[in-house]
Amino acid sequence: MSRGPDFKAVVAQHGSPLLLLDCDVVRRQYRSLQAALPGVALCYALKPLPHPAVVAELRDLGGCFDVATSGEIRLVKAEGVAPDRCIHTHPIKSDAEIRAGLRFGIRTFVADNPDELRKFRRHRTRAEVLLRLSFRDPTAVVDLSRKFGCEPAAVAPMLELARDLGVTIRGLSFHVGSQVAEPKKYVEAIGVCAELIEHARASGLADLDLLDIGGGFPIAYGGTMQPIREFCRPIRQALKQLPRGVRVIAEPGRFIAGxxxxxxxxxxxxxxxxxxxxxxxxxxxxxxxxxxxxxxxxxxxxxxxxxxxxxxxxxxxxxxxxxxxxxxxxxxxxxxxxxxxxxxxxxxxxxxxxxxxxxxxxxxxxxxxxxxxxxxxx
Ligand SMILES: Cc1ncc(COP(=O)(O)O)c(C=O)c1O
Structure with a gap:
């Protein structure tokens, strides 16, 4: 909290229990992650705190948004966020959900398996897809690569399938897990993705030009934690290996909201x-x-x-x-x-x-x- 609120006064005004949401901290966290990852477009993942005030603050800072459901789409829409600042990152969704995203004007979606890719055939003129890979990190408090993501070896067959379906694969994405203890897995994942992008380009399968490095950036719940700039140092280094012309985005949630x-x-x-x-x-x-x-x-x-x-x-x-x-x-x-x-x-x-x-x-x-x-x- 900036100067620390007077808890008694706030409870006297609003009742109890409360969750105080300090927008100064939202802005500070966004700016510090942005400084730690220069050139990376931050798409706030709405799921940890889907609140209009957070969306509005980040909207005014020029942020982008990661939405996963039509409910989250309604929220960003209500806050006047333009659809071209949003990506839809749920790897498994119904056709109704895809249509809700398209109706709003979102173009970029995520898939991690052939059946999901086939859902985009009928939407191929309006949608493009990021293939999500799995990189399991034993240091992550929440493992997000068990339930979602494909093996790197599955990428080439899915690029071939997408070509046959007429679906555009725009790039790759991963999420190494939430509240990760160290940056090693991001570095490994970025290295593998760099090779996959090069291979896809060299083989003429797809001209991938977008890499989404997910969320997962940790916060200190107690004790100490290295500053985010230090945490991201190896990630910044790893991003330099990417082939030319690859734009990078990230989907931080906890780091901004927590x-x-x-x-x-x-x-x-x-x-x-x-x-x-x-x-x-x-x-x-x-x-x-x-x-x-x-x-x-x-x-x-x-x-x-x-x-x-x-x-x-x-x-x-x-x-x-x-x-x-x-x-x-x-x-x-x-x-x-x-x-x-x-x-x-x-x-x-x-x-x-x-x-x-x-x-x-x-x-x-x-x-x-x-x-x-x-x-x-x-
Ligand atoms: C697809 C996706 N992106 C981003 C996030 C946000 O992750 P974090 O809060 O660890 O930054 C999650 C969390 O579940 C997620 O599933």
Whole structure:
């Protein structure tokens, strides 16, 4: 947060629980990744935080967008983003979804297998395709190359199939996984793609001129992490090996959204159980903290405004389910009803996958430090 919001005041105004979305941080993260990857067009992947304020800020910074569904298309459209600043990256989609993308005016789609490629035959005059490859990275917290992506050896046969279908293959894409620990896999993937592009050109199969290096750029959930410029140094080097005329794009999600979100919840009950305080919050594992399950994230948590000797305590969510425990054995001063509990780095893969199980409302998202002009068409 820029100067740090007054959590009590924001809760007094908007209620609890909240997810504060700091647009200053969205802009800062975008700019720092852009500086770390000069010449690479950043297409914000909407999935981790599909919020109009994020779209508007990035739109005004000249960013592009990675959409995966017609719902995400509706959002970018509502924010006045031009379709030529969007790519559709879902490797497996229905024809209705493809048509929704085409209707909006998106031209670039992704496929990773022959059946998906065949879906584009009927749309061949209006669509072009990136072939997505799989490069599995054991250091990635979320492996996105198990469910999607083809082997490098499958590229040439798919280029031949595309030629027979009359479908244009524009380039290649990959996603080494989300929250990767080191840049090695990007470097390997870029090297393999460079060879595949050269081979496709030399054999006359296709003149590939676009490489999409995906998302995955990591953020620090605790502890330290090398600055993004350092992390990207080997990637910048690797990109120099690409054949001439290849444009590069990336699909960062977490790196832009994660640090921008702060969860604020309230202690609504407490009880002593087996010698420890259990504090019950109005947000939990079925709400903003769901990323602890789905995204394997562990968010830094603190209790601003409450000091005293720390004791191992339990933070539990508001539902009736016993799995709904946010943190076991967290050292905390004794909390009182009404105290606020703050989760940091909670912008990505939190609100987007929250539920209202038990009819317990999800956290309201409050955008702070908004600079973007209200909706405009490019
Ligand atoms: C196709 C695609 N692009 C981009 C992303 C964003 O990845 P990250 O949040 O790790 O940057 C994802 C995440 O699931 C994805 O599936």
């Amino acid at each position: 640090p921008s979100g702060t969860s604020v919840s309230t202690v609504i009950g407490r009880a002593q159980r087996e010698g420890r305080w259990w504090y019950y919050l109005d947000d939990g594992l079925y709400g903003s903290y769901n990323g602890q399950l789905y995204d394997h994230a562990r968010y830094p948590i603190d209790v601003p405004g409450r000091r005293g000797p720390a004791h191992p305590s339990v933070l539990a969510g508001p539902t009736c389910d016993s799995i709904d425990v946010v943190r076991e054995d967290i050292p905390l001063p004794e909390l009182q009803l009404g105290d606020l509990v703050v989760g940091r780095m909670m912008g990505a893969y939190t609100a987007c996958s929250a539920t209202d199980f038990n009819f317990i409302p999800r956290a309201k998202i409050v955008a702070l430090n908004v600079q973007a002009r209200s909706r405009r068409a490019d």
